[in-house]
Amino acid sequence: GENVEQHPSTLSVQEGDSAVIKCTYSDSASNYFPWYKQELGKGPQLIIDIRSNVGEKKDQRIAVTLNKTAKHFSLHITETQPEDSAVYFCAASNPLRNAGNMLTFGGGTRLMVKP
């Protein structure tokens, strides 16, 4: 089955700096890659996603890049703010093969933005 590895497990940045979180996946058939943000006491919140027919996607301060050849994708957060502090998860899936939503998650990255 699919295996997703995520690095780093913790990341501390100064407010205003950029943060980059990287994930690699094992199944070359995976074609959907969402990123989730989880704050304390809450469920994961979808922040951005990308499909395999696109190499990059941006939404304000957040961007995701995908390299299908190398089987890795990354989350980029620019101009970080204290409210960006949370645990971030990457995930991968192949909705068509699985005939449904079955996400395989990375281990998570705890991002701390220091004011």
Added chain:
Amino acid sequence: KAGVTQTPRYLIKTRGQQVTLSCSPISGHRSVSWYQQTPGQGLQFLFEYFSETQRNKGNFPGRFSGRQFSNSRSEMNVSTLELGDSALYLCASSLTADEKLFFGSGTQLSVL
């Protein structure tokens, strides 16, 4: 638009008991998935239901089961609880397959 609603928010059970967790998806969403989140194993897929049919199942023992009703609401059941079942159980819904997944806040289950 209301989000995914999970009840109860917290639950304490003892070993050997059984538990039922409930999930109400976003209005109009027909797919409901369940995930288990623990510090050691992270987020792991349990199962997914679409139009009352189980479409996918993760690698969990048969003690974990679920169902979906005609109004898309879903329940999951864990029988003969073990200490290792202590976890945050998350429900997520989507319109159909190949759609974005939206999570609820979860049910925190503690098995003593």
